[in-house]
Amino acid sequence: MLVGRRPCWRQLQASFFRLLCLIPTGFPVRSVDMQRATDNITIRQGDTAVIRCYVDDKVSKVAWLNRSNIIFAGEDKWSLDPRVDLVNKGQLEYSLRIQKVDVYDEGSYTCSIQTKQQSKTSNVHLIVQADSLDGEEYLDISGIMRNQAGRYECKASNDVATPDVKYVNVVVNYPPAIKNAKSSETQVGRMGVLQCDAAAVPKPEFEWYRDDKRLSNAQGISIQIVGTTTVLMISNVTEEDYGNYTCVATNKLGIQNASLFLYRPGTGRDINGSACLSQSLWLLLASITCLLFKC
Structure with a gap:
């Protein structure tokens, strides 16, 4: 054996x-x-x-x-x-x-x-x-700006198979920037509409002020917010409603405000869209000037 x-x-x-x-x-x-x-x-x-x-x-x-x-x-x-x-x-x-x-x-x-x-x-x-599984590729964006946000495409390909495509959404956060503030020329008894548009990520929150008083939805006043736009509507404008209003946009990165005016027809607006001073205010300034120079 x-x-x-x-x-x-x-x-x-x-x-x-x-x-x-x-x-x-x-x-x-x-x-x-x-x-x-x-x-x-x-x-x-x-x-x-x-x-x-x-x-x-x-x-x-x-x-x-x-x-x-x-x-x-x-x-x-x-x-x-x-x-x-x-x-x-x-x-x-x-x-x-x-x-x-x-x-x-x-x-x-x-x-x-x-x-x-x-x-x-x-x-x-x-x-x-066979496709290689250990390949890696990076896209570095230094000092990224908000205009570089959007969808980026990553494509991997070789001679074996059709390209494999994946998409990456890049979100750039930035503080509010008010890009449009519309004042309103409105007659007494009509509806006055003030509009404020702001660009911001995350989406901004809005507040409205008349002088130092914060405004809210109340009788005769309606505040609407849609996305990055807010509208202040005064349903029945009176003499007391004319004047300066402030739109404030905020998010966790910052704050910005803009002044708007509700004014009576015929007073006009300056090149920045603000209402011109009323006739009574001009008279007040003229009186102060006269006192200073001892008219």
């Missing part, structure tokens, strides 16, 4: 294959009449690979091998891999199909054909391409 020696599985395979007369001595098989180089097949990871082999009616035995391991011997499957099967379209094709190809399937595949006169082989090298 021999101790410490075990038969090699590959040797058993080779011996069995030789008994089938499929492979001549000198395993792995070599073609005795084919001089062309090994064909290459490139397949994407996860796809199905079909490695073609064609025979004729004179073939007595045929087999598929991979790295000297038997996959199929005739119709008998030796491989335990459930992804592997044969494609037989009639009696003249003996192709090998591998589903859900992975990187470890890459390598040399041999279709061995035995006829009464000779044996020959067809060699194919399978190449599996």
Whole structure:
């Protein structure tokens, strides 16, 4: 009895294959009449690979091998891999199909054909391409400004698959900036409307003031806020309603205010949109000037 020696599985395979007369001595098989180089097949990871082999009616035995391991011997499957099967379209094709190809399937595949006169082989090298998962790319924006906010596109591509595209929304926070303040020229008894627009991120909160008094929704006064716009409406303007109003916009980063005027028709506005001084105010200034210069 021999101790410490075990038969090699590959040797058993080779011996069995030789008994089938499929492979001549000198395993792995070599073609005795084919001089062309090994064909290459490139397949994407996860796809199905079909490695073609064609025979004729004179073939007595045929087999598929991979790295000297038997996959199929005739119709008998030796491989335990459930992804592997044969494609037989009639009696003249003996192709090998591998589903859900992975990187470890890459390598040399041999279709061995035995006829009464000779044996020959067809060699194919399978190449599996896969996307790299360790690639990283960064976009650094130093001193970012609010006009650089928006959606940015990141695209990764290679020769294997269609590009993979992801989008990143960049939000730039900044304090309020009042960009539009509309005063109102309104007759007594009509509705006066003052409007204030502000740009800010986060969205601003608004307050309205008349002199130092904060205004709120009350009889005759309505305050509306829609997004970054606020509107102060006075439903029935009286003489007491004319004057200066202040719109205040705030968020966690800052505050800004703007002055608006509700004025009677005919008094006009200056180039900044503010109402001009009323006639009574001009008279007051004229009186003060006269006192100063001892008119």
